[in-house]
Amino acid sequence: MNDSKKFPSQSSNSDVQAFLKKLAQTPNVKPVGRKGRLIFALDATASREPTWREACRIQAEMFDAAAALGGLEIQLCYYRGIADFEAFPWLIHAEDLRRRMADVECVGGYTQIGKVLEHALQETRKSKVDALVFVGDCMEENVDCLCKTAGELGLRGVKAFLFQEGFDPTAERAFKQIAKLTQGAHCRLDAGSARQLRELLNAVAVYAAGGLKALEDFGRVRGGLALQLAHEMKKS
Template sequence: MPHEPTKSPVRPPTDAADGALRRSNSSDEIAAFVAKARAMAPAATGARGRLVFALDATMSRQPTWDMACALQADMFREAEAIGSLDIRLVYYRGLNECRASGWISSSEQLARLMGRIDCRGGHTQIGRVLSDTRREAVASGVRAVVFVGDAMEESVDELCARAGELGMLKVPVFIFQEGGDAVAEQAFREIARLTGGAWCRFDPGAAAQLRELLRAAAAYAAGGRDALLRLARSGGGAALLLGQMR
């Protein structure tokens, strides 16, 4: 029988500004966080938002990775008009590599980190992204997740279980799918539904479409639903997200 490789935990990239992942699986902590989240008022103007920016960095994603590098500053600029934004970069690539940065508060810092990462062949690891986000949400709070990818090669039931945990913590996942893979779309739509987020498709190489979607997600992370409502008046990505969010 072939040996099954041991799965390693999500690891932080080797960057001086990156922080180690916090690990907490306590059901008491989850219950306490859920209670706190339910009691929280909508995000106020000027409050810091926290957004997990998750990317598929397998080999087919190099053009989109480069595009995301160029567009990430727009998320910070959108948030500055509302409050402020901290971003945690999470990505997977290769056969068993999934890494997460510490919280990043400037577009220049995020651009430097992303510029050092190249895409490598491998399978999707969306479950590890969702699990890491759940741990971080329990430990220090997360307002929203953005995931950009084009494929899904995992157990849909397991992904939905993890998505359900994020839904309990009121952490919506905004999934931006590149291309038209039907299997990925089915899973992505269900993850978005279970978390109270949204699923949107963008065309391969369509920078303008992705820019609008990232701006809308940043507006939500920085200012909550009210900020997204204001941005939606001009149409574009914000209106697409609001149309699906419960």
């Protein structure tokens, strides 16, 4: 539980650029012959309440961007309170995601990132999960335990993309380790996080659903970070 919602005064554009470079080096996670599967995990503790409603809209847009390709299933999960963790069924319609997220209220409590990672591991044991996206602002758990589970996810090919709101050095260290162990990526967002998060989530979703060609087409229409990512990937 992090009561201080503070963003750095300097832009974290370098973090965004580093994220794009890392993602450009990440092989396309979409398997041949089936839809890609992405777990979308959220911190719903009280510290994120100021940005939660905006996040609902942004994250639904991510689903819209990928759904147009017909190649992505998303499972929403979140934690809040002392031990409240919930995972919804796999979704294929943006409206279902919007409705479920709109019903969630942020509640004070401690982080449960370990449950997020364990859940992703259980899901991929049942049917391959291609990527895990996590959005949060702090970490209050045993980092060694988190890294153990992250390592297992990495061995199973589940890449974790962690988006950090604000600046918490403890969270940043943990998120970077999780990303490294899964061959995913970490990106810290600054005060312009709504715009950056929208672009980065859309880019990850489109890439997971349709690969590089889909991302190039998406980038030509939308520009911004999506187009930049497509260019980086073509150079790699």
